[in-house]
Amino acid sequence: MSTISETYTVTGMTCGHCVASVTEEVGAIDGVTNVAVDLPTGAVTVTSTKPVSVDAVRAAVDEAGYSLV
Amino acid sequence: MSTISETYTVTGMTCGHCVASVTEEVGAIDGVTNVAVDLPTGAVTVTSTKPVSVDAVRAAVDEAGYSLV
Numbered sequence: 001m002s003t004i005s006e007t008y009t010v011t012g013m014t015c016g017h018c019v020a021s022v023t024e025e026v027g028a029i030d031g032v033t034n035v036a037v038d039l040p041t042g043a044v045t046v047t048s049t050k051p052v053s054v055d056a057v058r059a060a061v062d063e064a065g066y067s068l069v
Numbered sequence: 070m071s072t073i074s075e076t077y078t079v080t081g082m083t084c085g086h087c088v089a090s091v092t093e094e095v096g097a098i099d100g101v102t103n104v105a106v107d108l109p110t111g112a113v114t115v116t117s118t119k120p121v122s123v124d125a126v127r128a129a130v131d132e133a134g135y136s137l138v
Contacts, residue, residue: 014083015084015086017087017090018084018086020086021086
């Protein structure tokens with residue numbers, strides 16, 4: 001099965017707990033199979049089996065308490 | 070019942086999740102009835118019904134992943 005990867009930038013994450021929160025919320029989006037967060041840069045790479053809207057990612061990041069650039 | 074309050078300084082906390090982790094671990098010490106954390110300063114005030122050793126507080130803070138000054 002082919003997958004899609006998109007990288008976003010999230011601001012406000014300061015520690016591993018923040019990373020875990022964002023990973024959990026974004027990982028719960030339908031179709032998402034992996035979330036990779038780089039804390040220093042805020043880069044969040046979302047891998048999915050189908051297209052994921054930026055609005056869905058933004059809502060998940062907001063839910064976790066952070067902001068999508 | 071009289072209570073005792075001692076304030077310690079904890080380093081490494083960066084966000085509300087960190088505060089929650091420290092509060093949970095220190096709050097689990099026998100006799101502790103309240104833990105108040107001030108994130109900007111790292112001040113952690115521990116209220117208890119009996120004396121709590123600094124070693125017990127240090128161990129709890131370490132367990133949470135932070136350091137007692």
